[in-house]
Structure formats: C-alpha cells, structure tokens
Amino acid sequence: MRFAGRGELEGGRAAAVQRSAPRLYVLDGLRIIAALMVVMFHYVSLRGGWGQDTSDIFPELKPFARYGWLGVEVFFLISGFVICMSTWGRTLGDFVMSRVSRVYPAYWVAIGLTTLIVSLWPQVRQVHSYDDVLTNLTMLQTGFGVWDVDGVYWTLFVELKFYVLFAAVVATGVTYRKCVLFCALWTVVAMTATQVDSKLLTMWAMPLYAPYFVAGIAFYLMYRYRPTALLWGIAGLSLLLAQHHLTKRVADNSTHDIAVWPARLIVLAAFVIMALIAVGACNRIQWRWLSTAGALTYPLYLLHQYIGMTVIYALREKLPPYVLVFGLIVAMMGAAWLLHRLVERPMGSWLRKVMRSSMDEMRRHSPAGAARSADKVVPAPDTAVAPQRLRAYGPAEPDRVGAGRPDGS
Secondary structure, eight states: OOEEOHHHIIIIIHHHHHHHSOOOHHHHHHHHHHHHHHHHIIIIISOGGGOSOTTTTSTTTHHHHTTGGGHHHHHHHHHHHHHHHHHTTOOHHHHHHHHHHHHHHHHHHHHHHHHHHHHHOTTSOOOOOHHHHHHHTTTOGGGGTOOOSSGGGHHHHHHHHHHHHHHHHHHTOOOHHHHHHHHHHHHHHHHHHTTSOOHHHHHHHOTTTHHHHHHHHHHHHHHHSOOOHHHHHHHHHHHHHHHHHHHHHHHHTOSSOOOSHHHHHHHHHHHHHHHHHHTTTTTTOOOTHHHHHHHTHHHHHHHHHHHHHHHHHHHTTTSOHHHHHHHHHHHHHHHHHHHIIIIIHHHHHHHHHHHHHHHHHHHHTSTTHHHHTTTOOOOOOOTTOOOSSEEOOOOSOOOOOOTTTTOOO
C-alpha cells in the first residue's frame, strides 16, 4: 500500500491515487460471511419450514446458528465504512444515483419472486394484501407500519435511514471534520433517544444500530488518513454502546433464554477485524474470488428467507436435514448469482443512465445551473487534520447492507 501526501490528493490527482489503491477484498469476504450467518439462523435456528423446534433436528449446529442474526450488525458496521468511502468527493446527486441503482433493482425482482412463491405455496408465509406488496416496492413500508413481504426487509429501512442522515454530510462535501462531527452528534442523539419518550426520535436515531454505523465511519477515517486517539475513542465508545444493547438484541432474537456472552464475542471479533482493515493489516489479501462472493451477498440476503423456508417445508420429509440445508444454501447462491448477473448489473446500469439524464435535465432548467456548471462539488481542503500519512483509499464501494443488510431476524 503506497501513501500519498495531502498535496497529491488535493492537486487534482485523487482519482489516480484511488485507482492505485488495492481493492479491499477482505470486506467482500466479511460480507458473505455475515450473509451466511443470517441464512443459517433462518434455516437452522427458526421453526420456519420445519414446523417444530429445531433443537432435536440440529443438536450440534443450532447452538451456533442461533447467533447468526448478528450478521445484520456486521452488515451495519461494514456499511458505515463503505458508504463513507464511496461518497468521498461525490455530489449528493451522485450519492443518490449510486444508492438507488444499487439497492432497488434486485429488491424489486426479489419482491416479485417471493410474492409468487408464498402465493402458490402459503404454508410458511401468506400474502396479507397485494396493496402491501405494492407499498413494499418503495422500501418504505416499515415507516408506514406495513407488513414486509420478506422478514429480512426491515433492515433495508434501517439502511435507508442511515443514507438519509449521511446525505447531510454528502450535500456539503465529505471531509474528515464533518464525519467526526456527524459521529459525535449521532452518538449523542442516539443516547438521548433511549431516555425520552419519542417514537420519532427513536426511529431516526436508531440507538440499537447507530454504534455500528458510527464505528464503520471511524474505521474508514483511520484507513483513509491514519489512526488517531480521537478515532480509536469513537470506535471504542461505539463498541461499548453496541455491547450495552446486545442483551435486548439477544432477547428479541430468541424464544428461549440463551447466553449473551457468545454475542458479545462475535461483535468484538467483528470490531477487531474492522480495526485490522483500518490499519492496513488486510491489504495483502487479494483473493479475487472474494469479489464474486461479495457480489452475491445482497441478492442472497433478499431471496433466502421465505423462499428457502417454503422449500424446506416441501422437502423436509424427503431429504436428510443437513443435506437439505446445505443443498438449499448452494441453490440459493446460484439463484443469487443469476439475480446479480441478469438483474443487478444491467438494470442498475440502466437506472443510473436514466437518473443521470433526469438530473442533467433538472440542472439545465435550474437558475443556478450555469453557475454550477456540471454540478460538481469539490470539498474544501480539510485543514482540521494534517495527516502524516494519507492513505490511498480503495475502490468504490464493494457494496452491500445489509444487512445487513442488517435485517437479520
């Protein structure tokens, strides 16, 4: 990994530096691991398609799978890192186009497929209302109190709220100082939300999940610039707050009393891995196959739950449980690859072109359009920090969730 000085990045050579930086393949690997954790939680730990408690079906595997919902928290941690990374030097319009073209195409198709499957075979899940299905297409259904077509979609709304909050930083140009201020303000507001009776504040502050996004942003600042006591303090405080909320999260994701300490260890491990990424310890991991695995994460997450549970219900008495679960995971990854190649890539590209054209047209009719020319906002040099080693940072986001999405239970 080469290091670039401040003058190099600010002198119009930032793009060249970005191209020279190694891709963070380790993030792709961490994302697919998080997705598989969520998949195992749904297929092994929940009654779902099995129609009974799964402790006797998977006596060895369930003690581990019951904590798979934590893949969602890992998704949020990664999301803070990659969203901060991918918005640096971009306009608000670029950010909106990137997010919409990334999250919606596969999501729309997944809604159609899930609705079709549960309509034809409603043993596991039933369609409550086709009006609700139409509302799901907006990805805003949780905000309206509308039923999710698939249980994992709740995390997408959490992600969208993070995008809206961080858009305030993007709109004025992403800088080190603004990111630190954003992390500090969000942490304070999230803490306040736990002490006041305000559904509106709790909905937007997201106290259960804010520590993961905030820590992800701090880790990216370490990676782009250098680790400092301030950034370690933000990440450490976020870890402690995340640990504080785990008791509730464990209770929410289990029908029985289970130990909290394994969840604490998993979250700690995720923070340690992100810290290693932040200090450049994982830059030598250049396994290209991880980018393919990472590309499957989002479509796998969208497709797996109710479609998979319906398949389990249909085949539970015809195949051995372990063969059924692991065979189904392979099949779902194959379906995710098809969704990525046939929908995400071509439709995402088309959607970006359409949105770009619309924004260009809007600029042409804007009174200030000529003054802003191409609507490119170049953030002012961030004089708050004079890092001795400004990292050449890695690719446009290897993106997400997650998760995911974080939606995991």
